Amino acid sequence: MGLRKHLTTAEIVEQAVFARRLFSSEFGSITNVVFMGMGEPLHNIENVLKAASIMVDEQGLQFSPRKVTVSTSGLVPQIKRFLRESNCALAVSLNATTDEVRNWIMPINRKYKLSLLLQTLREELSFKHKYKVFFEYVMLAGVNDSVEDAERLIELVRGIPCKINLISFNPHCGSQFKPTCEQKMIEFRNILAEAGCVVFLRPSRGDDQMAACGQLGKPGEIQPPLLRVPQRFQVAV
Structure with a gap:
């Protein structure tokens, strides 16, 4: 917008x-x-x-x-400041387990790579007592919902006090993506839980009024920019 x-x-x-x-x-x-x-x-x-x-x-x-939770796409310098100056909760939109995918669906990753983002959280949270960051993970069919993604996610968050929210994607006009089916979301959740992660499936609310997570607009009112799709994900979108 x-x-x-x-x-x-x-x-x-x-x-x-x-x-x-x-x-x-x-x-x-x-x-x-x-x-x-x-x-x-x-x-x-x-x-x-x-x-x-x-x-x-x-x-x-x-x-x-x-x-009181502040959600971010992953601005590393500001995350450092926030964690040092505030006791409010922090939610980080992760949404991918590789730089290739995150560069595509979250261009901020081109500036602050996954390794830098996660290492910063690992270091900063070591100074905060009983504090857990929330990782938001919107599941996109054929893009970030494989068993391999689940296994990589386990390794990425290792050593970071955290809770993981798995969120169903809410389709909207102009979107390239499709939501992961419920059964596959459950299987993804179970892999994380069995590895000892604290993980939740978040139900979708408000999609009947274009007010669900990732929507917040009127259908067709604004055409979002279409980002270049990596070759191996052409079939997914």
């Missing part, structure tokens, strides 16, 4: 305040906040850090730090 602006600290916090006013009486107290779906949060790290601190402050919104 392109960059329109960076939200100010006040604009970020006001969204949580407004949501509480709007929904608490109907759905009960809002307990969780996730920074995602409106661009890369760590591109706006100054305001995100300030907003997160207000949300968890006793004189602020009084959320638990464990319930």
Whole structure:
């Protein structure tokens, strides 16, 4: 969709305040906040850090730090700063087990390779007590959902205190990808669990209104850029 602006600290916090006013009486107290779906949060790290601190402050919104999560595609310098300055949770969109695939589906990997990203997390988390990073892994049929991918993922996260969320891909207009079937997602999950990983299957919600993970838009309104497909994945898309 392109960059329109960076939200100010006040604009970020006001969204949580407004949501509480709007929904608490109907759905009960809002307990969780996730920074995602409106661009890369760590591109706006100054305001995100300030907003997160207000949300968890006793004189602020009084959320638990464990319930305020900042999601990132993997900006290494900003991840270092976030982990050193905030006690809020961090979620990293991993989505691939090789640089070839991640370069394709997440171009940020061309700047911060998997090895650098994961080694940074391994080093920084060694200084944080009882802290686990969340790895988000959107499963794409024929792209990142093989048994070999599961085995590589086990090795990639070894030594990193983490939880892995396996997420079903939500198709939308203009997309090249297809979702992994439920049975294959379960098999992938079981391989990770048997190796001792903490892993969850995340159900899809909101796809009937184009509001599910990876959508957040109106069908056909904006045509996303189509990235060059590596030769060996031509059949998958």
